[in-house]
Amino acid sequence: MEYVFLLPGQGSQKVGMGKDLYEAFPAARDAFHVVDDAVGAALSTLAFEGPADELTRTVNAQPALLSHSAAVWAVIRETVGGRLAGAAGHSLGEFSAYHVAGTLDLGAAARIVRRRGALMYEQGVQRPGAMAAILGVLTASIDDLCARASAERGLVIPANYNSEEQVVISGEVAGVERAMELAKEAGAKRCLPLPVSGAFHSPLMAPAVEGLSRALQAETWHDPSVPVVANVNAEAITSAATARDLLVQQLTAPVQWTRVMRTLADRFPDATFVEIGSGAVLTGLARRIAPSVKTMAVGTVSEVEKFIESVTSNS
Numbered sequence: 001m002e003y004v005f006l007l008p009g010q011g012s013q014k015v016g017m018g019k020d021l022y023e024a025f026p027a028a029r030d031a032f033h034v035v036d037d038a039v040g041a042a043l044s045t046l047a048f049e050g051p052a053d054e055l056t057r058t059v060n061a062q063p064a065l066l067s068h069s070a071a072v073w074a075v076i077r078e079t080v081g082g083r084l085a086g087a088a089g090h091s092l093g094e095f096s097a098y099h100v101a102g103t104l105d106l107g108a109a110a111r112i113v114r115r116r117g118a119l120m121y122e123q124g125v126q127r128p129g130a131m132a133a134i135l136g137v138l139t140a141s142i143d144d145l146c147a148r149a150s151a152e153r154g155l156v157i158p159a160n161y162n163s164e165e166q167v168v169i170s171g172e173v174a175g176v177e178r179a180m181e182l183a184k185e186a187g188a189k190r191c192l193p194l195p196v197s198g199a200f201h202s203p204l205m206a207p208a209v210e211g212l213s214r215a216l217q218a219e220t221w222h223d224p225s226v227p228v229v230a231n232v233n234a235e236a237i238t239s240a241a242t243a244r245d246l247l248v249q250q251l252t253a254p255v256q257w258t259r260v261m262r263t264l265a266d267r268f269p270d271a272t273f274v275e276i277g278s279g280a281v282l283t284g285l286a287r288r289i290a291p292s293v294k295t296m297a298v299g300t301v302s303e304v305e306k307f308i309e310s311v312t313s314n315s
Helices: 019-024 026-039 043-049 052-056 058-083 092-100 106-126 142-152 173-185 203-217 240-250 257-267 281-289 301-313
Strands: 003-007 084-089 130-135 156-163 166-171 190-193 272-276 294-298
Touching (some): 003 058, 003 281, 026 058, 043 052, 052 058, 058 092, 058 301, 084 092, 084 257, 142 156, 142 173, 156 173, 156 281, 272 281
Parallel strands (some): 003 084
Antiparallel strands (some): 130 166
16 A cells, blocks of 8 residues: 655644644653744644644744644654655645655754745735635636736735635735636635635735745755755656746745546556545645545544554555
């Protein structure tokens, strides 16, 4: 049995995440401490105890989610052994995926992600934007609707192609509001404004690119031990240099998650897709995009124990 790991992104954070792992497994405890030390803050305490509004801040949510995924990986890594076939992560989760693939050690990943979150927040303050989730099957292309809204009100683009029935849009406030109106006219079931601090994965993030590039260049990188399917182009990445370039592009480019999942499902049709970290958003999307794939979510002690038992029994 082979395994493909899926790593969640911002929005999956919740108070209490990872606390049971911290208490149960020394390897998980060590992972949380590495992240705390790397960013110079008690993120583990914030993840375990809140408050929720502080955990949700971009600068905190991103490294906190990384630490939870890394803690799960630290516990199950030896059990998985050589059966890890590939990985992918949604937005912030792509950095977690590269950690799992051995491209970045945990301290380096934490420093980059902390800086990324700060840059994204700062740019959101300097140039306020908005994001919204568009749910349902539309009678018009979301790309066309965003182009029309951009021409009429202000820049807006599709930012996350999460599934055929879920796309997140991002851009200037007026543009996002107009795109939501157009999406409703085109049959959207719901249009939900998202509680974010900026227009992520849009050109409004462009001024943050230089700072992120510097942060990436400051750390040591290794070629991935397994292919990591990138958000920007849904291609399997095996080069550290390519990984760095695409992670910079990811800041202003859409997350092509539907294509990512199809690439993984085509490449690893018999693998079990395992979401490690907080929540089960990505396994839910996987079942919608590629209904034939087997999925598991592993983020709590009971789920870790179930996963280890499953791997052991299939050995």
